[in-house]
Amino acid sequence: MGKTFEKGPKGASMKIIEYIDKISGWTGIIASWIIIPLTFFVVYEVVMRHFFNAPTGWGYDTLWMLYSVQFMIGGAYTLLKKGHVRIDIVYNTLSSRGKLIFDSIVYAIVFFLIMMLFAWAGVRFAAEAWATKEKLSTTNWFFPSGPIKTIIPIAFFLLSLQSLAEIVRNILALKKGKPL
Numbered sequence: 489m490g491k492t493f494e495k496g497p498k499g500a501s502m503k504i505i506e507y508i509d510k511i512s513g514w515t516g517i518i519a520s521w522i523i524i525p526l527t528f529f530v531v532y533e534v535v536m537r538h539f540f541n542a543p544t545g546w547g548y549d550t551l552w553m554l555y556s557v558q559f560m561i562g563g564a565y566t567l568l569k570k571g572h573v574r575i576d577i578v579y580n581t582l583s584s585r586g587k588l589i590f591d592s593i594v595y596a597i598v599f600f601l602i603m604m605l606f607a608w609a610g611v612r613f614a615a616e617a618w619a620t621k622e623k624l625s626t627t628n629w630f631f632p633s634g635p636i637k638t639i640i641p642i643a644f645f646l647l648s649l650q651s652l653a654e655i656v657r658n659i660l661a662l663k664k665g666k667p668l
Contacts, residue, residue: 501656508653509568515646516565522558526551546629553636560643564650567599585662592658599651603644610641 533547566572582590616622618634 501660505653505657508649512564512568512646512650512653515561516568519558519562519565522554522561526554526558529554545627546631548627549624549629549631552626553631556636557639560639561646563643564646567647567650567654584666588658588662592655592662595651595654595658600648600655603648603651607641607644607648610637610644614638614641 529547529550533544533551536547537543579587579590614634614637617632617637622633622637623630624633624636
């Protein structure tokens with residue numbers, strides 16, 4: 489017979505989980521480093537606006553785009569570190585097995601299914617922005633919207649990928665009878 493999917497201490501499923509966890513870990517690193525240019529541009533914009541009465545035409549767009557990237561790309565890392573909001577009043581009443589089952593259902597429906605739908609819709613949303621050469625009109629900079637809208641499907645795909653890892657991790661833990 490061939491290898492089973494989870495055979496041995498480091499089966500194929502655990503290797504996949506570890507690979508996805510590494511991807512999510514890197515997204516967290518990327519998201520955390522975005523704070524440096526974000527802080528720089530905030531300080532620059534505040535100084536130019538309040539001390540020289542010369543606000544930039546690009547500052548507002550740059551700030552919200554950087555923050556958007558940081559927020560969206562950081563979602564998978566937040567899921568990896570179990571940092572998303574949870575209703576503890578219900579969750580804490582569950583047994584360890586109940587928590588694994590509850591988490592598996594939430595990861596499967598809320599995170600995986602819905603995030604994949606958002607990723608798919610985001611691809612269409614971004615593709616339309618690229619195809620029409622859409623420009624942002626929040627300021628007079630008129631920056632192309634395709635790049636920032638491309639972050640949407642990427643972020644939702646990364647979040648769904650991490651949720652898939654969490655589902656597999658929980659199923660393996662349910663089979664073993666204890667959390668991994």
